[in-house]
Every structure is written in structure tokens, then in C-alpha cells.
Amino acid sequence: MTRVQQKAKTRNGILEASIKLFKIHGIEHTKIAEIAKEANVSVGTFYVHFKSKEDIVSAIYYEGFNHFMNEKIDQIETTGLSLKEILLKVGIFELQFVENVGLEITTAAFIANLRINFEIPGNHFKNRTFSEKIQSLIVNDVESSEQNSQILFEEFETIVRGIMLTWCFKNATMSIVDFGAPILKKYIL
Structure with a gap:
């Protein structure tokens, strides 16, 4: 090694x-x-x-999330699904990661990552490499035009982050996948 x-x-x-x-x-x-x-x-x-536990929390959400999501996205890119079906799968994968790390880490990650992004604007998306793969899936879709692909990506991200934040505000009273999957289906499909 x-x-x-x-x-x-x-x-x-x-x-x-x-x-x-x-x-x-x-x-x-x-x-x-x-x-x-x-x-x-x-x-x-x-x-x-x-440097600190806060540094670890950010790393869990940037490095760990990137690794998890890049692997998952690579597994579904060639399956021949529609863009909506792919985005639904991607969204559920994101929720599965959140469920695995739990409420406290997710809440702390939102706080830490918002703070860092406030100090270094644009830091969040720069550190999320899997976001580029999601954007590529959208741009490459035949039904997506160049004009609306960025908007579609931002809408998708807003829905997923909204589910995550609402789950945090509800103190994880249920599985985030059980909570979020119906919302994703409603607004993506």
C-alpha cells in the first residue's frame, strides 16, 4: 500500500x-x-x-457523502432509466446516507457547512463532487434544455435539502427514507 x-x-x-x-x-x-x-x-x-470535531463533521458530509454518492450514481447512470427515475434514485440514496449518519451529525453538518459557505461563498458545491454528476445527468438528458438544466438541478437540490432539514426539525421521529421518498415521488415524478 x-x-x-x-x-x-x-x-x-x-x-x-x-x-x-x-x-x-x-x-x-x-x-x-x-x-x-x-x-x-x-x-x-x-x-x-x-483540526477538530467540527472538521470531522464537515468531512463526513463532504468526503463520506461524496464517496457514497459517487459510487451509487455510477451504479445507476447506465441503467437506461428516465431522468425522473434516476433523480428519484439519487434522492433516495442521499436520504439513505443521512439515515446512516443520523440526526446529530446531519444537524451539525448543516450548521458547520453553512458557516463555512458563509465565510467562503460557493464552498459547498465546490466540495460536493457528486453534484457535478447529478448536473451531468440532467444536462445529458434529451428532454432537458441547456436553459433549464441548472434550474432543474437547483430545484432537485432544494427538495432534497428541504427534506433533510425538515427531518432534522422533526428530530428524526421517523426514518428519513420513509419520510422523504413520498415527497420525492410527488415532486420529481
């Missing part, structure tokens, strides 16, 4: 350990030393990869 691969593996291990512990103990009550122990790294190694 190359140094770059080892570094990525270590970073991913820290992210996975963080998700696990945040879901058990909460972000505030999870100590960095506990994350390092769960990830089988030293505290110093933790700080090589992350």
Missing part, C-alpha cells in the same frame, strides 16, 4: 470511528482520544488529519 493509500485509509478509519461514536455518545460527549482509540491511531495522528 502506498503512503497516499495508507493516509486515505487512516483518514477514512477516523471518519468511520467518529460516526460510530457520535451516534452512540453524541458529538459533544465524544472525546478525540476516544475517536483515536476506536480508529486505532494516536491522538497526534488524529490531529494530522483533522
